[in-house]
Amino acid sequence: MNPEDATISTSMIKPAIGIQNDWYDVFRGDGVRKAWISMKSGCQSSYGELHSTDGLNSVSASDGLNSVSASDGFEVSNISERSITVRHCTSEASATFRAPTNSFEQIHNQSVSHPKTRGGLGVSVCSGNRMLLWETSNGSVRRTLDGHICDVTTCRFFPSGLVVLSGGLDMQLKIWSAETGQCATTLKGHVGGITDAAVVERGRNVVSVSRDATARLWDCGQSVCLSVVAKCDSVINSCALQATDNSVYLGQPDQSVSEREVATDRQLLILACESGVLEGFGLRAKEKIFQAVCTDAVNTCAFLTPMQVICGTHNGQIYIFDIRNISSALHHWYEKRGVIYNITPVCGGFLTCTGDGSCIFRDCTNLNQNHVIDFAGSDCDPIYKVASSGSRLFTACRDSIIRKYVLPKNMV
Numbered sequence: 083m084n085p086e087d088a089t090i091s092t093s094m095i096k097p098a099i100g101i102q103n104d105w106y107d108v109f110r111g112d113g114v115r116k117a118w119i120s121m122k123s124g125c126q127s128s129y130g131e132l133h134s135t136d137g138l139n140s141v142s143a144s145d146g147l148n149s150v151s152a153s154d155g156f157e158v159s160n161i162s163e164r165s166i167t168v169r170h171c172t173s174e175a176s177a178t179f180r181a182p183t184n185s186f187e188q189i190h191n192q193s194v195s196h197p198k199t200r201g202g203l204g205v206s207v208c209s210g211n212r213m214l215l216w217e218t219s220n221g222s223v224r225r226t227l228d229g230h231i232c233d234v235t236t237c238r239f240f241p242s243g244l245v246v247l248s249g250g251l252d253m254q255l256k257i258w259s260a261e262t263g264q265c266a267t268t269l270k271g272h273v274g275g276i277t278d279a280a281v282v283e284r285g286r287n288v289v290s291v292s293r294d295a296t297a298r299l300w301d302c303g304q305s306v307c308l309s310v311v312a313k314c315d316s317v318i319n320s321c322a323l324q325a326t327d328n329s330v331y332l333g334q335p336d337q338s339v340s341e342r343e344v345a346t347d348r349q350l351l352i353l354a355c356e357s358g359v360l361e362g363f364g365l366r367a368k369e370k371i372f373q374a375v376c377t378d379a380v381n382t383c384a385f386l387t388p389m390q391v392i393c394g395t396h397n398g399q400i401y402i403f404d405i406r407n408i409s410s411a412l413h414h415w416y417e418k419r420g421v422i423y424n425i426t427p428v429c430g431g432f433l434t435c436t437g438d439g440s441c442i443f444r445d446c447t448n449l450n451q452n453h454v455i456d457f458a459g460s461d462c463d464p465i466y467k468v469a470s471s472g473s474r475l476f477t478a479c480r481d482s483i484i485r486k487y488v489l490p491k492n493m494v
Contacts, residue, residue, distance in 0.1 A: 096415050097173045098123070099119065099176065103439070103461040128155055130154065130155055133150065166179050173452065191208070196236055200239040203217065232275070235251060248279075253272045273292075282345060286345070287301060289351060291353060295315065297353060304342065312361065314353060315359075326389075333363075349364075349366070351363045354383040356379045358380060379395060389406060396421050417436060421464070422434060429470075440465065442456050443457075463481040
């Protein structure tokens with residue numbers, strides 16, 4: 083479905099301010115410097131320029147606004163060494179653009195996705211079927227996790243940070259030692275490529291979803307599938323788990339529960355489906371709790387709170403639902419930034435990775451305000467996934483680069 087063909091009112095379209103991807107490098111030098119800026123909203127677009135006469139090398143808190151100016155229709159309201167805030171005067175939309183502190187070009191040499199970080203280590207995969215462990219401080223590669231036959235589609239750390247879970251188009255889940263790089267066990271049972279996975283609590287059990295339209299619950303210790311949690315009508319693109327309280331109905335198990343299931347009783351599993359629906363299942367009962375219909379294939383889903391879920395679609399729309407009243411969305415808008423590839427909750431808001439190379443943060447307390455923090459750097463290559471670790475952020479891009487950012491203090 084073409085985004086412009088979707089039935090959506092103008093009020094639901096969020097203005098999108100963009101900036102030249104290498105703006106920081108441009109302004110870092112001395113002398114007169116220029117970088118383009120843009121604003122897209124509905125069918126309207128505006129373009130302008132930022133001008134610097136002194137360069138960012140000379141910027142201080144007191145003279146920053148005097149160093150950079152904007153062409154008609156835009157204004158610069160704040161600037162620091164690696165951050166600049168630009169406002170579009172007519173729409174009153176604004177964006178704070180942050181430049182990366184490091185660009186790790188040595189980790190992968192092909193399109194990279196699925197970065198996860200924990201305890202000073204990162205794990206990521208690329209389209210060349212290479213899954214690597216690396217140091218978040220400098221990007222040095224520590225281990226190669228080699229064993230999947232086809233492309234690896236998902237990877238993540240267990241809570242301990244010492245074990246990695248991965249899944250691939252070879253229909254296998256693998257569990258790895260982050261210390262040795264050895265595969266400890268392989269989980270087999272899906273009949274389609276695995277698209278995503280989640281760890282239950284401390285990791286005795288894991289959940290996987292697949293192109294075979296099922297979600298499965300696994301026992302890691304015995305390397306067996308305990309149950310098929312869900313059978314959907316289409317490919318499942320993404321999943322997320324969240325512990326809920328007793329106010330949320332999660333179904334009743336219709337058969338005895340395996341003693342190998344650990345801490346599944348209050349877990350709600352949500353599934354992002356290619357058919358354009360977001361579905362919720364009680365993990366222990368294996369019962370569908372809700373279904374929300376969206377306008378296009380749902381690529382990603384996550385929990386903002388134990389009661390609120392968020393999802394993003396292939397045609398660039400975002401939905402937020404309260405699981406206690408799923409019949410209508412709390413919020414629904416169109417980002418005007420292309421495909422929504424990933425949504426990651428962080429710091430009282432969420433990061434959205436999009437097809438036009440944006441990675442933006444929206445504050446959940448100010449969703450009606452048209453201000454974002456934009457972690458810039460990609461030259462229109464899609465950002466597929468993002469990972470946060472303390473005050474640091476890492477983005478995975480089609481251009482093969484993992485970019486590292488320092489989060490602003492209000493996000494930490």
